[in-house]
Amino acid sequence: MTEALTVSAIQYQALTGGIVPNVEEHVRLIEDAESHGARLVIFPEMSLTGYDLALLSADEAWLRLDDPRLGDLREICRRTGITAVAGAAHREPDGTHRLATLAIHPGGSIDFGFTTHLRGPEQALFTAGDGALLLELDGWRIALAIGADASVPAHSTEAAMTGADIYAVSAVYTVEEERRLALHLGARAMDQRMFGVLANLGGATPLGHSCGLSGFWGPDGHRMEHAVGTGTEVITAVLQRGALGKFR
Numbered sequence: 001m002t003e004a005l006t007v008s009a010i011q012y013q014a015l016t017g018g019i020v021p022n023v024e025e026h027v028r029l030i031e032d033a034e035s036h037g038a039r040l041v042i043f044p045e046m047s048l049t050g051y052d053l054a055l056l057s058a059d060e061a062w063l064r065l066d067d068p069r070l071g072d073l074r075e076i077c078r079r080t081g082i083t084a085v086a087g088a089a090h091r092e093p094d095g096t097h098r099l100a101t102l103a104i105h106p107g108g109s110i111d112f113g114f115t116t117h118l119r120g121p122e123q124a125l126f127t128a129g130d131g132a133l134l135l136e137l138d139g140w141r142i143a144l145a146i147g148a149d150a151s152v153p154a155h156s157t158e159a160a161m162t163g164a165d166i167y168a169v170s171a172v173y174t175v176e177e178e179r180r181l182a183l184h185l186g187a188r189a190m191d192q193r194m195f196g197v198l199a200n201l202g203g204a205t206p207l208g209h210s211c212g213l214s215g216f217w218g219p220d221g222h223r224m225e226h227a228v229g230t231g232t233e234v235i236t237a238v239l240q241r242g243a244l245g246k247f248r
Helices: 019-035 053-057 068-080 147-151 153-161 178-192 241-245
Strands: 004-011 040-042 062-064 083-091 097-104 110-114 133-137 140-146 166-171 195-200 215-217 223-226 233-240
Touching: 004 019, 004 166, 004 215, 019 040, 019 068, 019 083, 019 233, 040 166, 062 097, 068 083, 068 097, 083 133, 083 166, 097 133, 097 140, 110 133, 110 140, 140 147, 140 153, 147 153, 147 166, 147 178, 153 166, 153 178, 166 178, 178 195, 178 215, 178 223, 215 233, 223 233, 233 241
Parallel strands: 004 040, 004 195, 040 083, 062 083, 140 166, 166 195
Antiparallel strands: 004 233, 083 097, 097 110, 133 140, 195 215, 215 223
16 A cells, blocks of 8 residues: 555547547557656546547447457556556447446556446437446555536445545536536545546537646645646646545
8 A cells, every 4th residue: 555646637638530549649648647657547538539429320439348449558558557547438248338437457457437427418328337436556446437427426425435535537527617627526525535536628529618627636625736728738646645534
């Protein structure tokens, strides 16, 4: 168990062209995060394609179990020792469609987590999951949330009950949602006495233009670090276990 964990939140403006070019850019950004000492890297919701549900009419927009297009992501995580969390639409072997987060581990394995609380047109495309995926890294427990999960207090409460130290949100917050973003992340962190992390999708999306503000919140609910723009940016923080002890 480590007393500190270095985490990078990647505010990411997805590239056009599908999964392959975005995997290549994820690799570059993981290398950047490694230079800051990161052990864990969090990318936004749908980071491997961008949040454009119309693209999902194409079969190649969906990830599958053991998808060969993830080979370079597996390799960079193996080489750097980083655990990376990315976002995509996932088709399970039985054909179930999921709005997913995937955690790529240094050993090559991939864990999938699924959005619990779908919103708007997502409900017609995806099947909801059942709670946050919980990762364990260097003695820390990290609960992964996607999109609207962060707006539902019960989602983080259930994560806290499993012993989560960090609530890491991959999402899309747009212009005029700045206050909503701050309340969601600050309240989830403060109420559950854990660190909050947000990786917000950057640039323009069909939902609107990103409001940026990816970053970190302490267990007191105060913002620690945040992005300065609305495009691609790497934000890194060293999270100290001692800060949790003050509130637990």
